[in-house]
Amino acid sequence: MAFVEFTNVGFSYSHNSPVLHSISFSIERTEHVMLAGTIGAGKSTALKLAVGLFAPDKGSIRVDGISPSIPSLYEIVKRIGVALQNPSDQIFCSTVREEMLYGLRNLGANETSDTFQRTVALFGFSRLLDKHPYDLHPAQRRLLTIASAIAMNTPFYIFDEPTSGISKPERESIVGALHQLRIAGKGYMLITHDLAFGMEHCDRILVFNKGILAVDESLPDFLQRENAQGILKKNGLQMPIVPRMSAQLAQNTITAQYPDFISQLRQQQTSSKQAP
Amino acid sequence: MTAHPNLLLEHFSYTYPFADRPAFTDVSFELLSGETLGIVGPSTSGKTSLLYAIAGILQKHFPAGIMSGNILREAAKPFISPAEIGFVFQDQYMQLSGATETVEAEIAFSLEQLGTPPNIIRERIVEQVSQFHLEHLARRHPQTLSGGETRMLALACEMAKHPRCLLLDQPTESLHPEGINLLINALNRIKQSAMLIVVEHRLELINALCDKVLFLLNGNQQFYGHPSELFSSDIDTHSLDIPSWIDAQRKLLGHVETLSYRKSLRTLQQWHSSNLQT
Ligand SMILES: Nc1ncnc2c1ncn2[C@@H]1O[C@H](COP(=O)(O)OP(=O)(O)OP(=O)(O)O)[C@@H](O)[C@H]1O
Ligand SMILES: [Mg+2]
Numbered sequence: 001m002a003f004v005e006f007t008n009v010g011f012s013y014s015h016n017s018p019v020l021h022s023i024s025f026s027i028e029r030t031e032h033v034m035l036a037g038t039i040g041a042g043k044s045t046a047l048k049l050a051v052g053l054f055a056p057d058k059g060s061i062r063v064d065g066i067s068p069s070i071p072s073l074y075e076i077v078k079r080i081g082v083a084l085q086n087p088s089d090q091i092f093c094s095t096v097r098e099e100m101l102y103g104l105r106n107l108g109a110n111e112t113s114d115t116f117q118r119t120v121a122l123f124g125f126s127r128l129l130d131k132h133p134y135d136l137h138p139a140q141r142r143l144l145t146i147a148s149a150i151a152m153n154t155p156f157y158i159f160d161e162p163t164s165g166i167s168k169p170e171r172e173s174i175v176g177a178l179h180q181l182r183i184a185g186k187g188y189m190l191i192t193h194d195l196a197f198g199m200e201h202c203d204r205i206l207v208f209n210k211g212i213l214a215v216d217e218s219l220p221d222f223l224q225r226e227n228a229q230g231i232l233k234k235n236g237l238q239m240p241i242v243p244r245m246s247a248q249l250a251q252n253t254i255t256a257q258y259p260d261f262i263s264q265l266r267q268q269q270t271s272s273k274q275a276p
Numbered sequence: 277m278t279a280h281p282n283l284l285l286e287h288f289s290y291t292y293p294f295a296d297r298p299a300f301t302d303v304s305f306e307l308l309s310g311e312t313l314g315i316v317g318p319s320t321s322g323k324t325s326l327l328y329a330i331a332g333i334l335q336k337h338f339p340a341g342i343m344s345g346n347i348l349r350e351a352a353k354p355f356i357s358p359a360e361i362g363f364v365f366q367d368q369y370m371q372l373s374g375a376t377e378t379v380e381a382e383i384a385f386s387l388e389q390l391g392t393p394p395n396i397i398r399e400r401i402v403e404q405v406s407q408f409h410l411e412h413l414a415r416r417h418p419q420t421l422s423g424g425e426t427r428m429l430a431l432a433c434e435m436a437k438h439p440r441c442l443l444l445d446q447p448t449e450s451l452h453p454e455g456i457n458l459l460i461n462a463l464n465r466i467k468q469s470a471m472l473i474v475v476e477h478r479l480e481l482i483n484a485l486c487d488k489v490l491f492l493l494n495g496n497q498q499f500y501g502h503p504s505e506l507f508s509s510d511i512d513t514h515s516l517d518i519p520s521w522i523d524a525q526r527k528l529l530g531h532v533e534t535l536s537y538r539k540s541l542r543t544l545q546q547w548h549s550s551n552l553q554t
Binding site: 013037038039040044085086088137138139140160161164165166167168169170193236237238 | 317318319320324366367369420421422423424425427428446449450451452453454455477515516
């Protein structure tokens with residue numbers, strides 16, 4: 001059974017034309033998926049439906065066999081860790097420590113718990129724990145939402161625009177965290193306008209175009225398509241430069257295949273992360 | 277055009293009340309109307325605080341902070357008043373007034389605050405709605421917009437003011453390629469008659485848009501000069517997101533051992549030039 005399953009899901013906000021039209025996809029527990037699409041395509045809406053903040057008008061959604069809804073929210077948050085696009089929608093505690101512990105306390109854990117300690121270390125938050133989240137830099141605030149989700153130690157995560165508003169050091173923290181999730185056998189979905197980032201850290205691509213699922217394919221297969229660039233363009237997106245260049249170089253050599261390149265890159269990163 | 281800089285900062289420093297180190301120190305640059313300055317550097321390096329100081333926000337909200345050096349907006353003739361400064365915040369959600377019920381009313385609201393006459397407000401709404409392709413959202417409640425749509429509205433509200441000085445804090449975040457193009461076109465349009473200061477991580481954009489770039493690290497000015505010199509200078513730029521074409525070059529050259537050097541160099545140069553054009 002798939003972990004996150006959308007079957008013919010249709011949805012509209014009150015009085016408006018449909019935002020999602022009969023969307024179907026299923027994601028396994030250990031998959032790493034990116035969800036792209038132009039602004040207003042329905043990506044964040046799909047996230048809100050997946051965790052039960054809204055109910056679909058048509059079709060059905062299952063998360064680990066459970067139908068997400070407000071009453072089942074407690075069951076869902078044990079299964080999917082979420083970082084919303086607007087960190088302010090999510091942060092409401094008065095210290096970084098409490099914010100990161102909030103969900104954990106519901107699970108009966110506390111500050112001494114292993115996942116809390118590990119997550120603090122992973123994001124380098126130990127010196128920030130007593131700060132008020134609103135005294136953090138916005139980029140660190142976004143990291144805090146991701147860290148709080150990871151501290152919950154759920155099997156699956158959905159991060160909405162994790163790289164928005166951040167610079168290189170925070171990006172490195174997120175990359176480190178995604179690697180840890182991968183090593184731990186956990187799945188995630190990245191909703192992102194940063195296709196280069198998504199392609200580096202995911203194995204499957206979904207593209208929404210005005211509420212329609214326009215692409216759902218494994219990334220290596222997708223990138224090897226001759227018209228991958230054209231498909232993205234048709235859906236209002238732009239192929240990032242590395243795979244684009246790689247495709248162009250591949251016309252001259254047989255070695256410059258982007259998927260190989262990415263898997264090598266990952267192995268390097270994983271082995272250098274594990275080293276000491 | 278006058279040769280006097282319209283905005284002049286000399287050894288400008290600021291420390292927030294109770295902070296143990298300055299937000300930024302010894303920042304110096306000058307800007308003429310029609311010029312664009314890019315500010316780069318990692319988060320917490322003081323970029324946003326510097327924008328706040330230029331806009332007069334720090335002086336107003338944290339008068340107990342310690343400021344030294346000079347900031348001369350008076351250098352402009354006529355003097356640039358705070359009302360003539362537009363500010364696009366890094367967090368697009370922070371920009372919404374919370375006081376209006378439609379996208380159009382939100383654009384009007386920012387102008388009403390400045391006392392703009394109603395007939396001009398109507399013109400500006402039409403202008404911005406069309407510039408940022410907001411037609412289908414014009415009657416929607418601002419709080420129901422998606423992340424990228426909120427960003428477009430924030431840009432529209434600030435540009436509607438026709439500011440003489442426009443400060444933008446990571447304005448391309450949450451936008452898709454078309455949105456970024458609309459933004460660049462809009463900036464190019466107002467560029468002639470205004471000063472622009474852009475904080476941005478995408479160095480491609482800095483290259484394409486800016487006449488000058490300032491690199492801040494831990495509050496210290498590391499570099500001030502032409503964008504093309506930033507990476508050729510011998511300062512340490514490892515804390516910056518390098519432009520994606522250089523990144524690609526490094527990654528791919530490491531990978532494609534079999535490719536002859538000259539051929540790859542030619543391809544990369546083509547990429548470089550086509551990338552700078554887009
Ligand atoms: N509460 C709401 N009421 C009415 N319409 C809404 C509401 N929330 C979102 N929408 C609309 O639904 C559409 C999809 O929004 P959604 O937030 O899912 O887009 P998105 O793909 O996440 O876009 P972005 O990349 O800009 O964040 C948009 O056109 C948006 O304006
Ligand atoms: Mg969204």
